[in-house]
Amino acid sequence: MVFQIRPFEDADEPAVVALWQRCGLTRPWNDPGKDIRRKLAEQPELFGVMVDGGEVVGTVMAGYEGHRGWINYLAVEPSRQQRGLGRQLMDWSEARLRERGCPKINLQVRQGNEAVLAFYAALGYAGDNVVSLGKRLEHDNL
Numbered sequence: 001m002v003f004q005i006r007p008f009e010d011a012d013e014p015a016v017v018a019l020w021q022r023c024g025l026t027r028p029w030n031d032p033g034k035d036i037r038r039k040l041a042e043q044p045e046l047f048g049v050m051v052d053g054g055e056v057v058g059t060v061m062a063g064y065e066g067h068r069g070w071i072n073y074l075a076v077e078p079s080r081q082q083r084g085l086g087r088q089l090m091d092w093s094e095a096r097l098r099e100r101g102c103p104k105i106n107l108q109v110r111q112g113n114e115a116v117l118a119f120y121a122a123l124g125y126a127g128d129n130v131v132s133l134g135k136r137l138e139h140d141n142l
Contacts, residue, residue, distance in 0.1 A: 002088060003051065003052050003058070003088065004050070005050045005089065007044060008036070008044065009049070012049050016036065016049065017032045017036075019058075019075050019077060020032055020059070020073060022077070025075055029140060034140050035073070039063075043063055046062040046093070046096055047059075048060045048061075048093065050089060057076065057080055058085050058086070059073055059074070060072075060090070060093050062093040064097055064102045068106050069093075069097040069104065069106070070105070070106055070107065071093055074086060074090065086119060093105075106128075107120070107125070108132055
């Protein structure tokens with residue numbers, strides 16, 4: 001089954017944040033509302049929302065800074081997982097990044113999340129020989 005994927009709309013925020021919470025994507029140090037506003041300030045057309053009859057059932061944030069594409073907040077309603085919806089969201093993202101000339105996509109998966117690693121492996125993603133580093137420039141202080 002193929003669902004509509006469209007750009008995020010302001011009215012989607014409560015449903016999107018609730019979905020991210022059900023999927024275990026939120027963390028105390030990241031305010032999801034701030035993450036949404038940050039994304040809307042940069043390439044908002046790459047923030048996809050999958051809907052079924054008006055219900056938000058999936059999301060993906062893609063981005064491209066001219067060197068690599070990135071995927072964040074890929075989420076599918078838990079009761080609808082294992083039905084190809086995540087693949088549809090990734091196909092949507094990959095197509096939009098490819099249109100921009102993006103040569104490679106990066107994404108991060110938390111250590112120990114074997115189910116998600118297997119999902120990405122099935123889509124052709126593989127581990128890179130890199131170490132992911134990060135530094136907070138702003139603390140959301142939820």
